[in-house]
Amino acid sequence: MVTSLFPLRIQGASIIKRGKRIIGPIELDLESDGITAVIGPNGSGKTTLLRMLHGIENLANGTVSWGNFELSDALKHQAFVFQNPIMLRRSVLENMIYPLHLKGMTNAAAIDIANKWLERVGLSQSCNKDALVLSGGERQRLALARALACEPKILFLDEPTSNLDGYSMAAVEKLILDASSDGIKVIIATHDFGQLKRLADTIIFMLNGKIHEIGNVETLLLGAKKEETSKFLNGEIVL
């Protein structure tokens, strides 16, 4: 049997916390190709949708399925870069090799891969530094390198370039485009319309915890079907 994480499917799933519906019900089918951007106003549920797709949120109802994979197996083929990158209280190199050790890799192999990635993201000079002393941009690059070193099939990025300077943003975007070219499905939450145009193939517009509209990037940017999507993409405030 051919095993695949796709289609990545959400069927009638909702997340309820302390009696309040955070998002849902959500219906969504994602295929393996391209970069999918999740956009929407603050609090619309972008991050929660990403976490739901990743499988780290408890569902109140509905299901999330990753092709014919079980959740625990599906998680092994996914990586998530959080908006505020989580750094272990270890050196940069140790941060890199931690997930590789979890995958059962030997120390030598893990160090080899880690060094390759640190070189690629321009952090090889900092490999013995404490990860907690890195700047915001460096942390973001380290988090992305740590995720990509695990060779995921799906990469979730939660506003990976917010608060980054132009140089760091360009470096991160290049890594994202390279990852997509390597066949990794990238799902990214972003507030940056420029980034949307530079990176995305499809757009999911979230509003009030629901998928308001979904479509090809050119189609939506040229003329969204729904008024709120159109207003949002034109930079207006949508409540």
Added chain:
Amino acid sequence: MNEIFAGFKQALELIVSIDPDLFEIVLRSLHVTISATIIASSIALPFAAYIAVKRFRARRLLIALMNALMGLPPVVVGLVVYLMLSRSGPLGVLGLLFTPTAMIIAQVIIITPLIASIAHQSLRDLWAMYHDLLISLNTTKWQRVKTLIWDARRSLLTAMLAGFGRAIGEVGAIMIVGGNIDHLTRVLTTAIALETGKGDFALALALGIILIILAIIINVSIHMVSKTERSKLW
């Protein structure tokens, strides 16, 4: 005031003259306390990490109980351990009463909740920071516990030193279960109690000074070796 000066003078004399009785007592104090600290830490640290990462129904109650047990009266612990280890007690057959092992058992009971409670505070904060990453990496509960203990090792060392500090200064429980037998179960604190009872305040104070110096040396050495205060973060 004279007693205090006499105490300092006698402490210095005991140290300089390398008094064999004193060194025997010091070594026994260290043996009992370090053993108790290591055993208590082996129980308390994984337990603290486990309740930091695991959510279950009685968790809050357990944490409240653990915090309450920090103030466990040593004399009561001593009495209970005495009753358990005495000839007519359930563990009397082991013949442990009035041995250093009995003293270690009593100290373990006293300091385990203290170490667990202090450790839990830092592990809980670290877990809040690591939660999403470790869940996303599909780690097992045991891998999370190991990661938290390793990454919080510097603050956990402080918890262990707090346990060590309480154990080395403890007298009530070890007096009951150890019996303060010369050349067998006498340690610095029980010797101080004995000399005070005999009215030899200068010797009691001398032993007290040595106890304090010992505790300070061990704490400072461990902090230096483990680089608890890392300057490179700011």
